[in-house]
Amino acid sequence: MSAQSHGFSLKEWIFTTDHKRIGILYLIGSVAAFAVAGIMALLIRVEQSSLGPTVFGSIEDAGNHYNTFLYFHGAAMILGFLIPGLTGFAANYFLPLMIGAKDVAFPRINALSVWLFWAGIVMALLTFLVPDGPDVMWTGYPPYSIKTGANTAFYVFTVHLMGFASILGAVNFLVTVIYMRAPGMGWNQLNMFVWSTVTAFIIQLVFVPVLAAAVTMLLFDKYLGTNFFNPDLGGDVLLYQNLFWFYSHPAVYVILLPALGILFEIVSTMSKNPIFNYKAAVYGGMWGIVLISGEVWVHHLYVSGMPNWIRIGQMVSTLLISVPVGLLTISLFGTLFRGAITYNVSMTYAVSCLFLFLIGGLTGIPLAMTALDLHLSETAFVHAHFHYIMGIFAAFSVFAAVYHWFPKMTGKIANERTGKIGFWFNFIGVNVTFIPLFKIGVEGMPRRYFDYQMFPQFETYHMIAMVGALLIAVGIAITILNWIMSAAKGERAPENPWNSASLEWTHCPSPPGPGNFPKDVVVTADWTPYDYGRKK
Amino acid sequence: MKARILAVVGGLLPGMPVLAEAAEAGAIQDPAAGWDHLWNEVLIDLTVMGGVFAALAVWWLIKYKATSPTQIGRGPKLSRAQTWSWALVPAFVFMADDFFLAAKGWTLWNIYRTVPENAMEVKVTGMMWNWQFEYENGVTTQFYPLEEGEAKGDGLVVPVGRPVVLRMTSLDVVHSFGLTDYRVKEDLMPGRITYIWFYPKEVKESVVTCTEYCGMKHSYMYAPVKAVSATDFDSWMNKKKQGGA
Amino acid sequence: MLVAPSPASSQYFRQRESNIDPKIFHIDDKTFLGVKLDPALKLKDGTGREFTLKEMLETPLILVFSYYRCDGSCSAVNSALKALLEEPGRMAMGQGFRVLTLSFDEHDDAVTLGKFATDLDLPEEWKEKWTLALFADPGDIKRVTGRVGFKFFWSAPDMTFFHPNVLIFLSPDGRVARYLNAMSNDRQDLDMAILEARKSQFEPHEIVDYVASLCFSYSFKDGRYVYNIPLFVGAGSLLLGILLLVGSLVIFKKKKVTTREEA
CATH class of the missing domain: 3.40.30.10 (Glutaredoxin)
Structure with missing residues (x-):
């Protein structure tokens, strides 16, 4: 029945075009990136935990290595873990199952996509092997990225590979959703996760080429002597920042939307409640975000000396993001109302995400306001804000997804007890790490500092943050080990352990075999993936 | 719409007449004071919004815990009218709050960008990894945090009671002039000129830090900013003019 | 001086x-x-x-x-x-x-x-x-x-x-x-x-002029304004992205039948 029951064949995995195996390959790659980038985060916290160079002997060593760690942590977490974890792993494995398709529209392109992603991971990891690994942060602002002695090229190629992988994925999944839904499945019957993936991929497809073009010009400037960003010769320093954020702000929605989609699935399933105001969430919330996502990037450039009128205009558009996000929040919270909630590990993660989302989302509001941002920009406050909303919130939703669909992927139940222990380490850890950073951020602690001799009063807070990071490290280790152990010798799972109404649980075995569904799926007009049997 | 929200938030903010007082006195509108005031307002706004959602969530999470494994949720099924109102009413409430905040933010922004006429001009040049300050009379100061293990130089010295406008540019890469105590910050770029202004009102020593990543010694790119009395400033400046340290 | x-x-x-x-x-x-x-x-x-x-x-x-x-x-x-x-x-x-x-x-x-x-x-x-x-x-x-x-x-x-x-x-x-x-x-x-x-600080009716001005940037060496090439590259790549999106929405209609049969 399952693919695995035929025994393990490396060749089969390498040449696979099965969306489920590709999803697993994405998961392994992104968890690997997450682990290495997480170790970098730990080193960063340790380095900051006391004044002066902590891990390294000299300022030069500390400066150079610390900056490489920061670069790798940012680039690998965003490009190697969050985006591929959500739009690579989750979309690949679950989306075709949710729409009742046997595979994606272009299975071979899908295979190419995952191996490009793996090449990107390798390219990123080369940071630690080549002399002078990139130290340009994940933003790569010129002129620094051009003037630095480090090898910016590895940054550029990583972006290229990940970007190309993502574009292929986007085309593939958009076509799949449009043309390969089960007969009878209308647009208002799609899973929230399917909608969130569609909207995320639309953003990805439209904006990734801009990032690719921007970093390519960076490459030419550094190695071929062009002057795209050299002000002496008519280049424009600020233009790179504009192009970069023109992609990279929408990119946070590429992360946010699927993360929210996963939460909708889990919250709905575990509350046995249909989505509250589905249409407002999809058409107002998700499509609203798509619509606004391209007009707010300048809030990353409030301090860059953009013309005043643009800064004011983008303050208004940035604040207006709260409208679609607010609609999604109401739907998500409303789905709990009069529910019948059971708490397994994935629901525990999902519930914690509701609060992470509030903290991360609301702290974005002062950052949207131009004048307030002038003080907060590039401080630990920003750092804590986007770690809550983009880092932890999205990472927790990936963990929740793995736990929720673990029986689907492996046929086994992940150990609940160990899972919850891991959760509490993670949840307490992230708050211990980042709440102090909010505080010292407002008081002026700049980002990307390994030493802060001008602010010795912040040392205690950094020490607390390091303790939090250690807690997270323990939690993550427990979580990943739990997955591996449970997959190897976990308890056999029932076919539909959470009593979900979604197609991947009701119509196909766990794990699904080739072709996914034993019988072709046809859905009726009154079917929805959130019908838990109330009206029958 | 705005008035309504104003009334709501206003009711929560009875004791914050700081900005109003400043305006009445006809004094210079100061970015730092305006920032602190707006920050408090926004914090209250956020706490109210977040508190409502968080309290609801906690309440429901406890109240609607399933009593049996087969129990099914009894979430409301929305009529067409309810669907629309649950979309439009929250949308308008959020929008109203947005426009309220935007109006507040714009007002403060205008203060940030309106440089007082009598402001003292200082040219700031950023370079890896150092700040250089040049006064209008040509006196130049610099600060070396790591010079032989001991900090050297004056940094930026300004007289109390006079606004200071900084005309900023960079020699190499992007830096950012982050003046925490005065709540202002702006990038410095090669080939471009940027401005900020601040208003030192009392004698104190604060610090400017580089807040845009600029390489190995980014963490050490800082300088003291000393607000001193006008007489101290004059005597310091006279000493500087004669080439004193 | x-x-x-x-x-x-x-x-x-x-x-x-x-x-x-x-x-x-x-x-x-x-x-x-x-x-x-x-x-x-x-x-x-x-x-x-x-x-x-x-x-x-x-x-x-x-x-x-x-x-x-x-x-x-x-x-x-x-x-x-x-x-x-x-x-x-x-x-x-x-x-x-x-x-x-x-x-x-x-x-x-x-x-x-x-x-x-x-x-x-x-x-x-x-x-x-x-x-x-x-x-x-x-x-x-x-x-x-x-x-x-x-x-x-x-x-x-x-x-x-x-x-x-x-x-x-x-x-x-x-x-x-x-x-x-x-x-x-x-x-x-x-x-x-x-x-x-x-x-x-331009008037609303001058918005076209202002947008046009973004296409140029000042070259210190030449002492004059030159085309701001990265802006065109960026705009071109955005266009490419939009074309990719439109392409995936409309062109692949035929593909549907064949893939489903293959699978």
């Missing part, structure tokens, strides 16, 4: 006569951009009326340092500017900017100014917007020219000043927004510099 005329420098110029290194007059514009001129600076026009710089600064101002006894480059510079402004441009003369020709020669007076004005022969309708003026207090000359990096030398044997031929664009708050070479630029450069001097 200012190198005052002195015997030594005259001698220096005499020896090199027709072969003067133009670099001496080069204004290191990056150093001087953003410098603020005192709006209270007192000036007087050909009729002897005194006024302040501030009165000229409701809009951006093109400042041309000349001297009125000059029979060479100064006339050429002013005539060239006049010719440029006569060309069709985005902004008609006087709408949105003004011009101030200001003598840096303390020996100039109403008479030399009048003669210069006659030779320049500005159209009647421009006279409100293009002012020829003198420093009310010649003591200000060195301070003001020095402040914006404008250097000049009196060469006794040649009976002439050597000085840079430069247009200085002042923003309405009196700050130097841009320097342009007075002799080698076109109308478009002029318009771009005026737009820049406005600090983006």
Whole structure:
């Protein structure tokens, strides 16, 4: 029945075009990136935990290595873990199952996509092997990225590979959703996760080429002597920042939307409640975000000396993001109302995400306001804000997804007890790490500092943050080990352990075999993936 | 719409007449004071919004815990009218709050960008990894945090009671002039000129830090900013003019 | 900054006569951009009326340092500017900017100014917007020219000043927004510099001009505006993205049947 029951064949995995195996390959790659980038985060916290160079002997060593760690942590977490974890792993494995398709529209392109992603991971990891690994942060602002002695090229190629992988994925999944839904499945019957993936991929497809073009010009400037960003010769320093954020702000929605989609699935399933105001969430919330996502990037450039009128205009558009996000929040919270909630590990993660989302989302509001941002920009406050909303919130939703669909992927139940222990380490850890950073951020602690001799009063807070990071490290280790152990010798799972109404649980075995569904799926007009049997 | 929200938030903010007082006195509108005031307002706004959602969530999470494994949720099924109102009413409430905040933010922004006429001009040049300050009379100061293990130089010295406008540019890469105590910050770029202004009102020593990543010694790119009395400033400046340290 | 005329420098110029290194007059514009001129600076026009710089600064101002006894480059510079402004441009003369020709020669007076004005022969309708003026207090000359990096030398044997031929664009708050070479630029450069001097304070109907201005950026080496290539690359790649999206939505319709059958 399952693919695995035929025994393990490396060749089969390498040449696979099965969306489920590709999803697993994405998961392994992104968890690997997450682990290495997480170790970098730990080193960063340790380095900051006391004044002066902590891990390294000299300022030069500390400066150079610390900056490489920061670069790798940012680039690998965003490009190697969050985006591929959500739009690579989750979309690949679950989306075709949710729409009742046997595979994606272009299975071979899908295979190419995952191996490009793996090449990107390798390219990123080369940071630690080549002399002078990139130290340009994940933003790569010129002129620094051009003037630095480090090898910016590895940054550029990583972006290229990940970007190309993502574009292929986007085309593939958009076509799949449009043309390969089960007969009878209308647009208002799609899973929230399917909608969130569609909207995320639309953003990805439209904006990734801009990032690719921007970093390519960076490459030419550094190695071929062009002057795209050299002000002496008519280049424009600020233009790179504009192009970069023109992609990279929408990119946070590429992360946010699927993360929210996963939460909708889990919250709905575990509350046995249909989505509250589905249409407002999809058409107002998700499509609203798509619509606004391209007009707010300048809030990353409030301090860059953009013309005043643009800064004011983008303050208004940035604040207006709260409208679609607010609609999604109401739907998500409303789905709990009069529910019948059971708490397994994935629901525990999902519930914690509701609060992470509030903290991360609301702290974005002062950052949207131009004048307030002038003080907060590039401080630990920003750092804590986007770690809550983009880092932890999205990472927790990936963990929740793995736990929720673990029986689907492996046929086994992940150990609940160990899972919850891991959760509490993670949840307490992230708050211990980042709440102090909010505080010292407002008081002026700049980002990307390994030493802060001008602010010795912040040392205690950094020490607390390091303790939090250690807690997270323990939690993550427990979580990943739990997955591996449970997959190897976990308890056999029932076919539909959470009593979900979604197609991947009701119509196909766990794990699904080739072709996914034993019988072709046809859905009726009154079917929805959130019908838990109330009206029958 | 705005008035309504104003009334709501206003009711929560009875004791914050700081900005109003400043305006009445006809004094210079100061970015730092305006920032602190707006920050408090926004914090209250956020706490109210977040508190409502968080309290609801906690309440429901406890109240609607399933009593049996087969129990099914009894979430409301929305009529067409309810669907629309649950979309439009929250949308308008959020929008109203947005426009309220935007109006507040714009007002403060205008203060940030309106440089007082009598402001003292200082040219700031950023370079890896150092700040250089040049006064209008040509006196130049610099600060070396790591010079032989001991900090050297004056940094930026300004007289109390006079606004200071900084005309900023960079020699190499992007830096950012982050003046925490005065709540202002702006990038410095090669080939471009940027401005900020601040208003030192009392004698104190604060610090400017580089807040845009600029390489190995980014963490050490800082300088003291000393607000001193006008007489101290004059005597310091006279000493500087004669080439004193 | 200012190198005052002195015997030594005259001698220096005499020896090199027709072969003067133009670099001496080069204004290191990056150093001087953003410098603020005192709006209270007192000036007087050909009729002897005194006024302040501030009165000229409701809009951006093109400042041309000349001297009125000059029979060479100064006339050429002013005539060239006049010719440029006569060309069709985005902004008609006087709408949105003004011009101030200001003598840096303390020996100039109403008479030399009048003669210069006659030779320049500005159209009647421009006279409100293009002012020829003198420093009310010649003591200000060195301070003001020095402040914006404008250097000049009196060469006794040649009976002439050597000085840079430069247009200085002042923003309405009196700050130097841009320097342009007075002799080698076109109308478009002029318009771009005026737009820049406005600090983006444009009227709604000028939005097209403003958007067009984004397509150019200033090249310090060339001293003029060049195409802002990365913007076009970025716009092109955005277009590519949109095409990819539209493509995946419409072109693959046929693919549906085949894949499903294969699978």
